[in-house]
Amino acid sequence: MRVAILAHEKFPDNAKTALGILRYADHDVVSVLDRTADGHRVSDFVPDVQDAPIVAGMDAIEPDDIDALVIGIAPIGGGFDESWRDDVRTALEYGCDVISGLHYFLEDDEEFAQLAAENDCDLWDVRNPPEDLTVAEGRADEVDAEVILTVGTDCSAGKMTTTMELARDARAAGHDAAVIPTGQTGIMIEGWGNPIDRVVSDFTAGAVEEMILEKGDEHDYLFVEGQGSIVHPAYSAVTLGILHGSMADNLVLCHNAGQEAIHGYESFALPSIPTYVDLYENVAAPVADSEIVAGALNTSALEDDEAARDAVDAYADTLDAPATDVIRFGTDAVLDELL
Amino acid sequence: MRVAILAHEKFPDNAKTALGILRYADHDVVSVLDRTADGHRVSDFVPDVQDAPIVAGMDAIEPDDIDALVIGIAPIGGGFDESWRDDVRTALEYGCDVISGLHYFLEDDEEFAQLAAENDCDLWDVRNPPEDLTVAEGRADEVDAEVILTVGTDCSAGKMTTTMELARDARAAGHDAAVIPTGQTGIMIEGWGNPIDRVVSDFTAGAVEEMILEKGDEHDYLFVEGQGSIVHPAYSAVTLGILHGSMADNLVLCHNAGQEAIHGYESFALPSIPTYVDLYENVAAPVADSEIVAGALNTSALEDDEAARDAVDAYADTLDAPATDVIRFGTDAVLDELL
Numbered sequence: 002m003r004v005a006i007l008a009h010e011k012f013p014d015n016a017k018t019a020l021g022i023l024r025y026a027d028h029d030v031v032s033v034l035d036r037t038a039d040g041h042r043v044s045d046f047v048p049d050v051q052d053a054p055i056v057a058g059m060d061a062i063e064p065d066d067i068d069a070l071v072i073g074i075a076p077i078g079g080g081f082d083e084s085w086r087d088d089v090r091t092a093l094e095y096g097c098d099v100i101s102g103l104h105y106f107l108e109d110d111e112e113f114a115q116l117a118a119e120n121d122c123d124l125w126d127v128r129n130p131p132e133d134l135t136v137a138e139g140r141a142d143e144v145d146a147e148v149i150l151t152v153g154t155d156c157s158a159g160k161m162t163t164t165m166e167l168a169r170d171a172r173a174a175g176h177d178a179a180v181i182p183t184g185q186t187g188i189m190i191e192g193w194g195n196p197i198d199r200v201v202s203d204f205t206a207g208a209v210e211e212m213i214l215e216k217g218d219e220h221d222y223l224f225v226e227g228q229g230s231i232v233h234p235a236y237s238a239v240t241l242g243i244l245h246g247s248m249a250d251n252l253v254l255c256h257n258a259g260q261e262a263i264h265g266y267e268s269f270a271l272p273s274i275p276t277y278v279d280l281y282e283n284v285a286a287p288v289a290d291s292e293i294v295a296g297a298l299n300t301s302a303l304e305d306d307e308a309a310r311d312a313v314d315a316y317a318d319t320l321d322a323p324a325t326d327v328i329r330f331g332t333d334a335v336l337d338e339l340l
Numbered sequence: 341m342r343v344a345i346l347a348h349e350k351f352p353d354n355a356k357t358a359l360g361i362l363r364y365a366d367h368d369v370v371s372v373l374d375r376t377a378d379g380h381r382v383s384d385f386v387p388d389v390q391d392a393p394i395v396a397g398m399d400a401i402e403p404d405d406i407d408a409l410v411i412g413i414a415p416i417g418g419g420f421d422e423s424w425r426d427d428v429r430t431a432l433e434y435g436c437d438v439i440s441g442l443h444y445f446l447e448d449d450e451e452f453a454q455l456a457a458e459n460d461c462d463l464w465d466v467r468n469p470p471e472d473l474t475v476a477e478g479r480a481d482e483v484d485a486e487v488i489l490t491v492g493t494d495c496s497a498g499k500m501t502t503t504m505e506l507a508r509d510a511r512a513a514g515h516d517a518a519v520i521p522t523g524q525t526g527i528m529i530e531g532w533g534n535p536i537d538r539v540v541s542d543f544t545a546g547a548v549e550e551m552i553l554e555k556g557d558e559h560d561y562l563f564v565e566g567q568g569s570i571v572h573p574a575y576s577a578v579t580l581g582i583l584h585g586s587m588a589d590n591l592v593l594c595h596n597a598g599q600e601a602i603h604g605y606e607s608f609a610l611p612s613i614p615t616y617v618d619l620y621e622n623v624a625a626p627v628a629d630s631e632i633v634a635g636a637l638n639t640s641a642l643e644d645d646e647a648a649r650d651a652v653d654a655y656a657d658t659l660d661a662p663a664t665d666v667i668r669f670g671t672d673a674v675l676d677e678l679l
Contacts, residue, residue: 205578237581241570245577266478270626283622
């Protein structure tokens with residue numbers, strides 16, 4: 002699929018979805034739309050992802066060169082920025098599908114719905130869960146695949162990135178590995194998935210189990226994208242639903258080096274790493290024997306490679322398990338343990 | 341409020357909501373509708389609740405005698421039984437509100453919506469969460485009230501009943517206590533509340549926190565109705581969202597005497613009671629210092645009072661905390677600890 006990614010005024014630093022797609026998706030990215038970086042290229046800002054030209058809007062792209070437009074940014078609140086309307090309109094007039102992770106559903110927008118119908122395009126709001134979800138049956142352990150779930154000490158601790166890096170490198174090493182996406186960026190990268198944080202709370206585990214059962218006999222390894230943290234004051238429900246719903250065999254604990262409190266909830270200190278290990282394993286145990294067998298430390302806050310290496314080694318010591326920074330030091334140490 | 345409770349063919353054994361309202365609600369129950377028990381009285385079947393005549397349908401009730409009809413049963417699947425349509429229609433023609441906990445929303449039924457509009461009645465679908473819910477801020481501990489949450493070893497372990505009995509008896513003893521309802525029966529009894537199992541999973545904790553913040557400075561004690569179990573293969577997400585969202589001071593662990601496996605998920609054994617204590621307290625700790633300080637054992641499966649007493653004593657020993665069967669032995673032992 003040939004896609005353009007809308008990232009106006011936010012590329013690359015505040016365009017997590019755009020970067021995820023450039024880094025991990027199979028899509029052929031024909032352009033990034035950012036009116037404040039018109040004329041540059043992705044490689045001017047980010048060296049290690051798929052390169053593409055940056056243009057000011059959809060009208061700089063030829064209709065025959067593109068299949069879909071992806072909204073690659075999310076403003077606080079998840080609303081639709083009216084300054085994007087021309088681009089979405091042009092995409093639909095070109096006959097492109099439009100894929101969005103906004104809280105504002107494009108399919109509820111009268112103009113977009115009408116244009117999509119006229120031009121035979123799909124509007125895919127990835128945050129809108131399917132209608133047919135239901136409660137878990139406690140059956141995810143019946144699949145043939147080994148199920149590996151990323152869990153975290155907080156949100157934004159690298160669970161999506163770790164999941165994608167591990168799955169990609171496992172495939173590159175000749176293994177049959179698939180990703181079970183649970184959040185909007187993962188779903189956009191993989192082209193399918195249930196947005197677990199948007200499902201009815203009773204169906205949290207069931208929406209994960211359904212995906213495991215669908216893919217679990219087709220692959221040898223499933224890498225499940227985790228969400229939140231088991232001790233997050235707001236999002237722990239989602240975390241536990243994924244843990245119990247996936248009935249994971251192995252867990253990889255993701256953590257930001259040096260972080261001491263829940264982001265945005267600074268009065269809540271992170272417990273110690275061994276406490277996290279106990280919490281995740283003990284609360285999983287009555288449902289599945291899920292064990293933390295490796296760690297992923299995000300050392301991007303540390304400039305010095307040696308300091309980063311020391312932090313990873315200390316993290317591995319604390320976990321008593323192999324660890325790495327998947328971006329800085331690759332995935333070998335962790336994949337050796339998992340595969 | 342003067343209400344009739346619809347419980348066709350299910351009263352009393354399969355009419356949990358009807359019984360909850362008869363036992364705990366402030367409503368004046370003018371009739372129970374059950375066409376298979378027409379001519380009997382509630383007291384013919386259930387001795388210790390509000391008495392009322394049982395009639396075959398709404399047309400046996402005078403329009404001036406009633407304010408609302410409550411759907412007091414829920415078929416498997418939560419659908420609307422068409423044999424109830426005449427009763428709902430008559431209620432609306434009488435000018436009554438209709439309150440329902442079905443998955444099938446009455447407000448989406450064209451005939452009912454039109455009749456409600458014509459007769460100036462409310463259709464209240466208690467499973468339909470309010471639109472304005474959002475994520476938790478981790479602030480429930482700011483309220484003046486002491487927050488007491490019932491938690492369980494499984495679903496249907498007596499959390500709603502324990503919550504209602506404790507709150508009622510606390511009030512009877514002169515304390516200012518309120519209930520925070522989180523499920524459909526609790527919401528119908530109290531006349532307000534968020535159906536936590538139906539909210540968007542990201543808002544699970546937030547929907548509880550919102551209720552605590554709304555009521556927490558008006559009362560000395562809040563009794564929060566818990567849901568599910570921290571180790572339930574399907575519903576643990578809801579349980580943890582309520583635990584973290586409520587930031588409860590004290591927990592009461594509810595358990596069915598003799599139960600050994602998760603109901604409906606028989607391959608999942610219940611862990612030991614001390615394991616439950618550790619799990620609930622340890623996973624709460626990074627968010628709030630919630631402590632299991634008492635137990636509620638449902639001994640209804642034990643015919644013999646002495647065996648029931650022994651079971652409660654053994655449960656208290658295992659918990660190292662006071663315990664009771666709130667229905668069989670009253671609430672004193674537990675309230676002495678809580679108040």
